Amino acid sequence: MPGISRKVTSALAVTASTALLATACTGQASSGASDDPSKDTTITFWHAWSAPNEVAGVKALIAGFEKVNPNIHVDVVGNMTDDKMNQALRAGGSKAPDVISSFTTNGVGKFCSSGALVDLNPLFKKAGIDPATTFPKAMSEYTQYEGDRCAVPLLGDAYGLYYNKTAFQKAGIAGPPKTWSEFEADAKKLTVPQGDTYKQLGFMPDYHGWETTTEHYMGQFGPTYFDASGRSTVATDPAVADAFAVQKKLVDSLGGFQKLERFRSGLGDEWGPKHPFQTGQVAMQLDGEWRLGMALDAKPGFEIGVAPLPVPDDRADQYGKGYITGTIAGIAATSKKQNAAWELVRYITTDTDAVVGFSNAIHNVPSTLEALKSPKLKYDPRFRTFLDIAANPHSSTSPASINGGVYLTTIQQLGYDYESGKVTDLKAGLKKAAAQIDTDIAQAK
Amino acid sequence: MAATTHTLRAKHRRSRLRTLAFLSPWLIGFTVFFAYPMISTVYFSFMHYDGFKPPTWSGTKNWTYVFESYPFFWPALRNTLWLVVIMVTLRVLFGLGIGMLITKIKTGTGIFRTLFYLPYLAPPVAATMAFAFLLNPGTGPVNSLLEKIGIPAPGWFNDPSWSKPALTMLALWGVGDLMVIFMAALLDVPREQYEAAELDGATPWQRFRYVTLPNISPIIMFAVVTGVIGAMQYYTQPLVAGKVASGVIQGAGTAFEPGYPEHSTLTLPQLVYNLGFQRFDYGSACVVALVLFALSMAFTALLMRRRGGLIQAGD
Amino acid sequence: MAQDTAQLLERPVELKLPATPAERTARRKALLEWIAVHSLGVAAALFFTLPFVFVFLTSLMSDSQALSRDLIPHTWEWSNYRKVFDTPGFLTWWKNTLIYAGLGTALTVVSSVPVAYALAKFRFRGRNLTLMLVISMMMLPPQVVVIPMYLFWAKQLDLSGTLWPLIIPLAFGDAFSIFLLRQFLMTIPNEYLDAAKVDGCGDLRTLLRVVLPMAKPGIAAIALFQFFNAWNDYFGPQIYASENPGAWTLSYGLESFKGAHHTDWNLTMAATVLVLAPVLLVFFFAQKAFVEGVTLTGVKG
DSSP: HHHHHHHHHHHHHHHHHHHHHHHHSOOOOOOOOTOTTOEEEEEEEEOOOOOHHHHHHHHHHHHHHHOTTTTTTEEEEEOOOHHHHHHHHOSSSSTOOOOEEEETTTTHHHHHHHHBBOOOOOHHHHHHHOOHHHHHHHHHHHTBBBBBOOEEEEEEEEEEEEEEEEHHHHTTTTTTTTTTHHHHHHHHHTTTTTTTTEEEEEEOOOOTSSSSSHHHHHHTTOOOOBOSSSSSOTTHHHHHHHHHHHHHHHHHHTOHHHHHHHHTTOOOTTTTTTTTHHHHHHHEEEETTHHHHHHHHOEEEEEEEEOOBEEEEEGGTTTOOOEEEEEEEETTTTOHHHHHHHHHHHHHHHHHHHHHHHHHOOOOOSSSSHHHHHHTOOGGGGHHHHHHHHHHHOOOOOOOOTTTTTHHHHHHHHHHHHHSSSSOOOOHHHHHHHHHHHHHHHOOO | HHHHHHHHHHHHHHHHHHHHHHHHHHHHHHIIIIIHHHHHHHHHHHHOSSSSOOOOOTTTTTHHHIIIIOTTTTHHHHHHEEEIIHHHHHHHHHHHHHHHHHOOOOOTTTHHHHHHHHHSOOOOOHHHHHHHHTOOTOOHHHHHHHHHHOOOOOGGGGSSTTTTHHHHHHHHHHTHHHHHEEEEEHSSSHHEEEEEHTTTTTOOHHHHHIIHHHHHHHHHHHHHHHHHHHHHHHHHHHHHHHHHHHOOOOOOOEEEEEETTTTTTTTTTHHHHHEEETTHHHHHHHHHHHHHHHHHHHHHHHHHHHTTTGGGOOO | OHHHHHHHSSOOOOOOOOOOHHHHHHHHHHHHHHHHHHHHHHHHHHHHHHHHHHHHHHHHOOOTTGSSOOSSSOOTTTHHHHHHSSTTHHHHHHHHHHHHHHHHHHHHHHHHHHHHHHHHHOOOOHHHHHHHHHHHHHHHHHHGGHHHHHHIIIIOOOOSSSHHHHGGGGGGGGGHHHHHHHHTTTSOOOOHHHHHHHHOOHHIIIIHHHIHHHHHHHHHHHHHHHHHHHHHHOHHHHHHHHTTTGGGHHHHHHHHHHHHTTHHHHHHHHHHHHHHHHHHHHHHSSHHHHHHHHHHHHHHH
């Protein structure tokens, strides 16, 4: 007779499971494009910025929007990483954002193909704005995937070389290096050892060194990443092998992996007051355009120089190019206030004065052609380098992929293994990486 | 006659209802929070689901992917084996050692006991961050001391050969709970047995082997079993250690790297998080979850067999 | 004077005869053992306490010194603690952790007691099966069921970004607490229960009036463990609360502290101290219950 209670339990379990499964499985019903943007409403905006000056810049930007659209209030939440945004976009519900802004363009492929972010082409058309003539070419490209424009560029990033001019003078180097061979020579000259570690390191080449990722190194070598059929080309593209080789040479000639890693682990925070370039511990730094503003704010005891990163020796004529990426913004498909959200997106990404003001505040590259030409753009003359890199026709970005940045992670993993000496056969490693990338993409389809 | 059987049946029914009533919270909990998700997990492991589009059937695709192509799976399994064999063993031994030590300390036992126990109370995140700081190869106090003495200082959480030993040190630091139960068990050993052994001329080692060990073996078993369960669920410490040591902060275009350095701190639970909440491949995440489940249940079964007494028959 | 002599006479006289060689060796051996044991003890004590000390010292360093190899701060920056307190969200983390731990513990105790009692004192077919299931649930890593559970809480009930998915399940019993309490309740002699029945008490009243008062140590133990678990939980908040900074707990907030707030080790260590301190303080006040609770798990198991 107690068997009944057991049977009841299992029956309960099965019915409960099937019922819950059935409901849990249904996809999202998009229902948000029916709101009235002229009514009083509140929308939520999630972004990834966290440094104090950036947070203030966002605040000012939003304040400008609310002035023009007094009926739309915006709740701003910062420091939201991609993981959290992805989670919220999938969960939907009352706590999900209406507008998101992400630091990486990697997710665009996933966002567009899965329908997580709304296709903005119809909204652009209705507003009479042509994205092709509004945004710079590369930026327009990295915000869409297979014809679906689910994102808009919200300021851009360009990567260049920061160098300690005072240290350069002391070492007797006339100007910034233009090729990787020159770079290696300069880095060695600028390295001043101190016992078992460094008083001043010419350059921190390790892939864990914040911005010195495989992705950013490769920006100077121009790889294709994928062929026409979507298969990975890292095993066959000489640009990729070259990039790995150059970095390895740097690691070996600057003291070896162990010594460099030990030094790196004792350095300050990337966003904190003790950034090693700002303290003079590292003489050259591969970093994005935002670093200029931050470094100047830290009032370092030396003169800061800015230049494009070096190019491969055999492509010296391409000097001046760089890696560009940027922040993207989009409207969540689960949002119930998409029309109001569009007003915000349209303002922050296409209103020239708004874009210029925001760019001035956080020292990022403006993302509209109009803004790039605006006389109201305030920047340190050294910042010009980044604007030029952004406009340079040879500058490259990393293509969108259906599983987001997973392929970049795979390449990065190989980088970690290669720089530490765990993997010695680069060719074999690249072949393995290419196979892994293809398998991962197949898995995500 | 009919009356008695009727009352008896009624009594039985009442007692069954009573049992059900008292068990009801757990029954609901079991169904909703254990049985349902388990069935769901099995179901999802055969589906392709990314959280946006409705799930579609994918058969064994996820299973093949996890076992053959997912680069983090086998390192995580190897790490789990390492943790079970080495970390659990060391922790039990160290706990026993400290327990024995404390029973021998006659002066200031209370103070010593408190000091030994305190680290166990530290929240795992706080403890891990403290150790990541202490063992920082560049600026941490431990390495400064080692170098002053002239011993080569390892890379700890930044060196793949030292990251698990560093995590083990962290686990040994928090051995307070084992110390207390071993201490209680050791004090429970009947004195007469020790005295009898001494009279027989037993050496200290023989006394330990033939008197102490048999008496405390149930506690040792308990410590091993809970240790293994902990090793299977080991998630927070390796994750936090890897993140802090790598110095890579999420955001600004950096890709997440599980198990820094070089997969040495990867554990199976971390894979569930990576697949499910970073790659959003819910199907494959469920596959790993099922592997984790199978391993845990295998150890449970082992426990049931060896220590049937865990379920004391009671009255 | 007379009093002193009287006292002297009352005290038993200890004759100090010269020690025999055997006694001397024995005493030397005992002394050596005392020294050895206590040296080990001191060494162990250093191992267990030095990390706390270093963390505390670093928390008082200035920004520039935090990255050096110095062990002692040059200037004692107590303001670091002020800075951590003023960090946006820090007090919210406190509040959330207290709610999660407090409410969770209360719910666990209330729901686990009847189940443990039934498993300890009732006889019914399927009791062993139920017990095995409880034990299986105890062994289960939370990651095994997190995917469907997350989808359930987030998509069905729209509760992601809150701590409710962690608190609500505790209202339905916690396997570990049930098991522990059951072991404890089994040690309560049945005579008490029989006596209560003779007095006319039903099962519920027997539980409440007779058993509970005797079960106080066991209940205290499971309450402490559950509070502890919730306080230290990292995985749960990471899954359910991460999207909403207003729902973060201390463990999750601390982990994100270093990067998110552009801090170096000094402030991070100050935050760590503030997360460690309350637990240590509670321990000092509830020492006996803590130790008893841990003993209960091991010895009775």
